[in-house]
Amino acid sequence: MFLHLGRWVSRHPWAILLAWVGVVGLLTASAPSPEAVASAEPPSLLPDHQPYNQALEVARQAFPQTVARTRTVLIFERAEGLHTSDLDFVMEVTSRLLAEAGGRWRVLAPATHPHLQSRLVARDGQAVMIVVNMDSNYLVKTSVDQVEAVDALARRGLPDGLRLEITGEGGLGRELSFATTHAYHRTTWVTVGAVLTILICVYRAPLAAFVPLISIGASVYVALALLNRLAVAGWGVSNLERTFVVVLMFGSGTDYAMFWLARYREQSRGGIGSGAAAAATEGTGGAVAASAATTVIGLSMLLLAELSPTHNAGRALGLAIAVSMAAALTLVPAVARLMGSRLFWPRLLSAAGAETPSRLWGRLARAVVRYPSHILMGMAVLLFYPAWQGSRTPYRYDALGVVNSDSSAARGQELAERHFSAEELFSWTFVLSGGTECSPAALDAYAAGLAEACRAVDGVVDVWGLDNPFGSRGSTPLLPLAWIRPYYVNDGFCSVRVEVMQPFPPLSDPAMDLCSRLTRSVEEWARRSAGADVRLHAVGLTPYILNIKALSDADQRRIMVSVAAAIGVVVLIWVRRVGLTLVMVIATLVLYLTTLAVTDWTFRVWLDGQALDWKVKLFLFVIMMAVGQDYNIFLVSRILQERRSRPAPEATLRGIVTTGPVISSCGLIMAATLGSIAATGLAFYQQLGFAFALGILLDTFVIRPIVVPACYLVGEGLRRKRLDLGDSAS
Numbered sequence: 090m091f092l093h094l095g096r097w098v099s100r101h102p103w104a105i106l107l108a109w110v111g112v113v114g115l116l117t118a119s120a121p122s123p124e125a126v127a128s129a130e131p132p133s134l135l136p137d138h139q140p141y142n143q144a145l146e147v148a149r150q151a152f153p154q155t156v157a158r159t160r161t162v163l164i165f166e167r168a169e170g171l172h173t174s175d176l177d178f179v180m181e182v183t184s185r186l187l188a189e190a191g192g193r194w195r196v197l198a199p200a201t202h203p204h205l206q207s208r209l210v211a212r213d214g215q216a217v218m219i220v221v222n223m224d225s226n227y228l229v230k231t232s233v234d235q236v237e238a239v240d241a242l243a244r245r246g247l248p249d250g251l252r253l254e255i256t257g258e259g260g261l262g263r264e265l266s267f268a269t270t271h272a273y274h275r276t277t278w279v280t281v282g283a284v285l286t287i288l289i290c291v292y293r294a295p296l297a298a299f300v301p302l303i304s305i306g307a308s309v310y311v312a313l314a315l316l317n318r319l320a321v322a323g324w325g326v327s328n329l330e331r332t333f334v335v336v337l338m339f340g341s342g343t344d345y346a347m348f349w350l351a352r353y354r355e356q357s358r359g360g361i362g363s364g365a366a367a368a369a370t371e372g373t374g375g376a377v378a379a380s381a382a383t384t385v386i387g388l389s390m391l392l393l394a395e396l397s398p399t400h401n402a403g404r405a406l407g408l409a410i411a412v413s414m415a416a417a418l419t420l421v422p423a424v425a426r427l428m429g430s431r432l433f434w435p436r437l438l439s440a441a442g443a444e445t446p447s448r449l450w451g452r453l454a455r456a457v458v459r460y461p462s463h464i465l466m467g468m469a470v471l472l473f474y475p476a477w478q479g480s481r482t483p484y485r486y487d488a489l490g491v492v493n494s495d496s497s498a499a500r501g502q503e504l505a506e507r508h509f510s511a512e513e514l515f516s517w518t519f520v521l522s523g524g525t526e527c528s529p530a531a532l533d534a535y536a537a538g539l540a541e542a543c544r545a546v547d548g549v550v551d552v553w554g555l556d557n558p559f560g561s562r563g564s565t566p567l568l569p570l571a572w573i574r575p576y577y578v579n580d581g582f583c584s585v586r587v588e589v590m591q592p593f594p595p596l597s598d599p600a601m602d603l604c605s606r607l608t609r610s611v612e613e614w615a616r617r618s619a620g621a622d623v624r625l626h627a628v629g630l631t632p633y634i635l636n637i638k639a640l641s642d643a644d645q646r647r648i649m650v651s652v653a654a655a656i657g658v659v660v661l662i663w664v665r666r667v668g669l670t671l672v673m674v675i676a677t678l679v680l681y682l683t684t685l686a687v688t689d690w691t692f693r694v695w696l697d698g699q700a701l702d703w704k705v706k707l708f709l710f711v712i713m714m715a716v717g718q719d720y721n722i723f724l725v726s727r728i729l730q731e732r733r734s735r736p737a738p739e740a741t742l743r744g745i746v747t748t749g750p751v752i753s754s755c756g757l758i759m760a761a762t763l764g765s766i767a768a769t770g771l772a773f774y775q776q777l778g779f780a781f782a783l784g785i786l787l788d789t790f791v792i793r794p795i796v797v798p799a800c801y802l803v804g805e806g807l808r809r810k811r812l813d814l815g816d817s818a819s
Contacts, residue, residue, distance in 0.1 A: 091378075091418075095370025098422045105423035109307050109416075116314035121321045134226060134397045134637065141636035144626030148520045149224070151584035154195055155576055156518055156628055157222030159232050161194075161259025163243055164504045166216040166252045175251050179217050185242045186221060193235055195222045204572050207559050211508035218509065219243075220257070227262030229327075236263045256501025258515075258630055264496045266328075268771050273328045273335070279768045280339045283761035288343070291754045294433045300424050301346035308416035309338050312409045319404075325397055330405040332774075333708075336766055337716070338409045340759035341384065344719060345377045345417030347758075351751040353425060354433070366422050374418055376726045379663045380719040381414035386659055387715025390651040394644040396637065399707065450749035453794060454742040461799040461806075468796055472683050479682030482689045484703040486596050486634050515595035516553075517604065517629035519543065520586045521615060524623040527583035535619055536578055536585040542614040543589050548603040554587035595630040601638070604631045638703070645707045652714050653678065660718060664725055672800040673721045674714075676792050681713045684784035692776055702773040709780045716759065717784070720752050720793040728801065737805040741798050749794060756789025 098105055135142050148156040165171070165179055183198040190196065197220040199209045209218045221239050225231040236259045247253055255263070284305070288298035312334060320326040352372045356365035388410065391403025425432055457464060505513070521539050524531075533555060540554035551560045555577040578585050589607065593600035608627055615623050653674060661670040685706070693700050728744035735743065760782040767778025 091374030092367060092371040094374065094418065095367035095422065098370065098419055099364075099366040099426055102423035102426040105419050106427065109311075109420050113307060113310055113314075116311060116318075119318075120314060121317055134228065135633075135640065136395055136397070139395075139636055139640065141628075141633050144520070144632070145628050147522055147584070147624070147626050148518060148586070148628045151520060151522065151579040151582040152518075152576065152586055155197070155222070156520075156586075157195065157224060159223040159225060159227040159259050159262065160257045161221040161223060161236050161239060161255060162257035162501065162505070163219040163221065163239070164216055164254050164256065164501050164508075165218075166254075166504050166508065167250055168215060168252075170214045171217060171251075172248075175248060176217065178246070178248055178251065179219065181246075182243050183219060185245075186219070186239065189238070189242060193223065194239070196220070197222070204558070204576075208509075208513065213508060216504060216508035218505075221259065223259060227258040228265060229262075230266070232259060233263050233266040236260065252504075254497045254501035254504055256498045256505065260498035260501055264498045269328045269332075273332045275768055276332055276766050276774075277335050279765040280336055280762045283765055284339055284343055284758055287754065287758050287761060288347075291347070296428050296434060297350060297432050300350065300421055300428070300432070301343045303424055304346050304416045304420045305339055305342040305413070307420060308342055308412045309335060309409075312338060312412045315408060315412075316405055319408075324404060325401040326405055327398065327401070329398060330402050332766060333402060334405055334409045336762045337406060337712070338413050340762035341381070341410055341716065341719070342413040342417060343758045343762070344755040345381070345414060346421045347751055347755050348373045348377060348723060349417060349421050350425065353422075366426050370418060370422055376723050377414060377417055379659070379726070380722050381410055383656055383659045383663075383718045383722065384410045384715040386655045387652050387711060387718075390648050390655055391711060393647050393651055396640050396644055399641070399644055399648075402708075450746045450794075453749070454745035454798075457745065457795055457798050458738045458742050458802065461802040464795060464799045465803060468791075468799075472679050475686040476679045476682040479684070479686035479689075482685045482706070483693075483700045484706060485598070485700040486601070486638055486703050513590060515630050517589040517591070517607075517627060517631060518586055519589060519611060520584055520626040520628065521619065522582060522584040522624050522626065524583060524619050526619075527580065529578075529580055532578050532580060532583070532585055536587070538614070538618055539585055539611065540587045542611050543587055543607060546603075546607045546610050548591060548599075549589055549607065550592050551590040552587050553590070555585070560590065591631075596634050600631045601635055604629075604635060608632075641703060641707070645710075648707065649710055652711055656714055656718055660722065663722060664729065666804075668804045669725065669801060672804070673718060673725070673797060676796050676800070677714055677717045677721075677788070680717065680784060680787055680792050681710055684709065684713065684780055684787065687783060688776060688780040691779065699772060701776055704773060705777050705780060708777060709784065712763070712781060713784050713788070717788045717792075720756065720789060721797055723752060724748050724793055724797065725801070728798070737802060741802055745794055745798055752793060753789055756785055756793075760785040760789070 137143075145156070145158055163182075165175065167175055179198070180200045183196060183200045186194070186196045186198075187201070197205060197209070199206050199217060202209075209220070211217065223232055223235055225235070236255065239259075240255055243253055243255075254260075281302075285298065285302060288301060289295065291298075313331065316324070316326045316331070316334065349369055353365060353369040356368040356372075385407045388406040389403055391399050391406070394400045394403070519539065521535055524535075536555040540552045540556055543549055543552045553560045555574060558573045558577065577587070591600060591603055593603065604627070608625070612625050615625050657670055657674045660673055661667065664670060664673075685701070688705070689701050692698075724744055727748050728740050731740035731743045763785060764778045764782030766774045767776075767782070
């Protein structure tokens with residue numbers, strides 16, 4: 090099949106090139122508007138059936154004014170004390186926000202909710218707060234656009250000397266979105282520069298270096314354009330997925346192109362022509378297709394996730410790899426054929442096609458062939474401890490720590506801590522609903538009991554409820570109970586609510602531990618006091634991340650097992666040897682755990698003291714399992730090809746020597762492209778970029794050239810002994 094494909098492409102290079110140009114032009118002409126692409130993001134990272142979304146829906150129906158998915162907090166401050174004109178300006182901003190809301194947000198301000206005066210106006214008279222409640226997730230583009238609109242309305246005509254900062258979940262989401270967008274663009278240019286530099290160093294021929302770049306550039310454009318169209322059609326695609334698409338396509342696309350060019354150089358010793366190109370496609374097409382299929386199948390296992398970003402990444406990355414493979418087997422040969430003998434200029438044609446085995450790879454190959462058992466034992470001893478540590482790596486869920494300390498969200502949080510109760514920014518709301526007794530007296534009793542049950546839990550700082558509407562530290566305005574009661578009791582929905590203040594950052598481990606203990610304690614109280622029919626609903630950033638954590642943990646277990654099994658099946662179909670398949674999969678698993686441990690030590694012990702972000706674990710695993718098998722497949726394919734005419738030791742030696750330089754170059758490029766996301770400045774991307782680069786380098790220079798060939802030789806030796814024993818017995 091690949092021989093026929095190679096012959097057709099070699100004979101019609103202009104047709105292939107024009108076909109790709111036509112696809113690019115068609116996608117450009119029919120591209121959806123940026124606004125349509127941006128508005129296609131889902132409102133939540135969690136599916137609708139998840140507990141948090143259900144709790145939020147109940148809480149919003151019962152208390153629509155005070156409960157929201159995202160709270161955006163505007164803090165106005167004047168260090169010497171607010172002037173009367175400042176308070177007038179805040180009232181004017183409140184009017185603007187109400188006039189421009191259009192159902193997008195709800196406003197809590199001193200002018201609209203005077204009974205919240207003690208919460209919204211600082212006691213020192215230096216700051217005042219406006220809370221804007223929104224219904225979309227703080228990380229999606231819809232929320233970011235709304236926060237930008239609120240910011241523009243609030244800053245128009247801002248008096249001199251009056252400071253305004255925007256924080257809360259909305260402010261945090263905006264900063265993270267800006268950082269992610271910056272990361273996406275910066276990663277793209279860093280990746281292009283790294284790939285071009287390495288290709289020129291490898292080929293020492295500028296035209297040959299540009300062949301992969303032309304192919305990758307076209308395939309990346311096509312993949313991103315397709316993703317934009319699919320996003321409008323209902324796929325969720327964010328800049329996180331686009332960033333991974335760019336770096337993964339540059340890495341894998343360069344690998345596929347370099348393997349084809351390396352075989353093309355081998356076949357061109359008799360002269361560059363269609364025969365050499367067809368033979369190169371025949372020789373590498375199967376391995377490229379198997380490698381791409383392995384990667385696509387591994388990445389597709391992300392579709393088993395319920396968490397939206399993980400699920401969406403499975404679709405986006407699988408599509409991207411498929412496009413990369415198509416370009417490598419069609420556009421790369423076509424462009425190379427059109428360049429003709431100039432492809433490897435300024436090197437001579439004979440030199441370009443000559444085989445010049447590396448002395449380094451020759452020495453390494455001879456050592457592996459001579460001492461395979463000793464090498465395996467040494468590697469097992471060397472990797473055991475870090476792999477064991479990698480299985481015990483701690484993780485963090487705190488997104489607040491990745492926000493720039495000079496951002497408006499961080500500065501706003503500092504103002505809140507200075508002038509207000511810091512815990513008010515990220516308080517938790519507990520709603521008790523249902524039950525058979527819904528009289529006003531019964532609901533008032535439930536409200537008081539719920540507040541007391543929350544106060545009884547160690548670690549809770551304060552509880553705002555019907556019995557203490559402004560907390561133990563607030564002053565109670567002389568307002569009628571009828572004004573206050575609707576914020577804590579809804580007779581029509583048979584619901585009561587309290588707000589819980591706690592002292593920890595909302596996404597920290599102590600906050601999550603306290604929230605879990607509080608929820609269990611209050612649920613026990615509710616069952617005892619209100620009956621089995623009542624339901625407790627927790628809303629806030631900490632309950633939200635607890636649901637994310639529970640769902641992601643379940644996703645990770647399911648995906649890791651599925652990825653390992655699926656890739657194992659693909660490798661088995663390709664190599665047709667159970668033992669060798671197990672070696673390749675287990676070696677990658679050990680490498681993954683070792684990479685986790687070294688990355689954790691690097692960041693938690695030696696650098697910033699932070700544990701790894703929870704997303705690093707899953708993305709690293711899938712990429713290492715899917716992409717890491719590429720090099721093993723390329724090496725083993727060459728060894729098995731050589732084995733048809735040579736004994737196992739000689740076939741192994743030749744496989745290591747002939748694939749060593751090109752696989753090493755590919756590994757360096759893959760490490761550079763995947764590692765380029767560390768240049769973004771965000772902690773998550775820095776950790777993941779470091780882990781990607783380290784894992785790929787270890788796979789390229791340890792697992793692939795040493796461990797896998799040594800295991801193959803040991804297995805061949807054992808099989809030969811069994812055959813010899815069988816012959817002796819017969």
